[in-house]
Amino acid sequence: MNWKEGLKRIASIAEKANIEWWTTGSILLPLNGIEDDIKDVDFYFYEKDLETVRNAFQDYIIEPIVCAGSRSETFKYNGLAYVECEVCLFSGLQDANDLPEPTHFGKYAESNLLVYEWNGLKIKAPPIKLYVRTLEKWGKLERAQRIKNALKERGK
Numbered sequence: 001m002n003w004k005e006g007l008k009r010i011a012s013i014a015e016k017a018n019i020e021w022w023t024t025g026s027i028l029l030p031l032n033g034i035e036d037d038i039k040d041v042d043f044y045f046y047e048k049d050l051e052t053v054r055n056a057f058q059d060y061i062i063e064p065i066v067c068a069g070s071r072s073e074t075f076k077y078n079g080l081a082y083v084e085c086e087v088c089l090f091s092g093l094q095d096a097n098d099l100p101e102p103t104h105f106g107k108y109a110e111s112n113l114l115v116y117e118w119n120g121l122k123i124k125a126p127p128i129k130l131y132v133r134t135l136e137k138w139g140k141l142e143r144a145q146r147i148k149n150a151l152k153e154r155g156k
Contacts, residue, residue: 003027003038004119006084010043011121013083017056021045022113022124024104028131031116031123034150040086044110047091050077057081057089065089074105101137104130128156 007027014021022044029036045053054065065079072078076092090105097106109126116123128151135144 003041003085006087007041007123008119008121009083010041010087011123013056014043014045017052019045019049019052019056022110022126024109024125024131026131028104028125028128029147029150031118031125032128032151032156033154034147038085040088041083042088042090042105043081044090044093044105047077050091053089053091057083057087060087061089065091067092101133102130103134103137105134 007023013019023042024044025040025042026036026038027041030038050065054061060081060083061079062082063080065077067077071090074094074097075090076094077090079089081087081089093105093107093110095107097103098108102108104126109130112126112130113124114127116125128147132144132147135141135147
């Protein structure tokens with residue numbers, strides 16, 4: 001699995017198809033200069049682009065983008081593709097994602113996206129602090145602390 005090549009190809013596919021998208025999750029670490037073992041890339045798109053995404057990624061989709069699928073509590077639409085790495089496809093963020101506080105994959109995150117420069121690409125993603133707070137909320141305190149320490153070392 002090669003998430004770096006995957007992210008490049010995902011960005012290229014989205015650009016060619018004129019799809020507005022963003023990402024979040026563990027990919028925020030390398031976007032912030034922190035090395036990590038990335039297992040997948042989250043690809044968030046807007047519902048208006050649903051058919052465009054289906055068409056643009058048709059050769060890569062391994063689980064179709066469906067409404068009310070396995071992640072229906074958090075996303076209206078979800079699917080899975082393989083583009084050099086696993087790509088989780090999400091759209092239609094649910095209000096509950098930000099309850100009782102904002103997460104890195106909710107509407108608050110979507111409305112506070114930053115543009116990260118990575119390997120010549122401009123990638124939209126929320127602030128890494130939202131990811132850290134979500135990890136803490138989930139009880140993944142060691143991982144959250146490691147990220148905080150790495151950010152501190154980088155002066156962020």
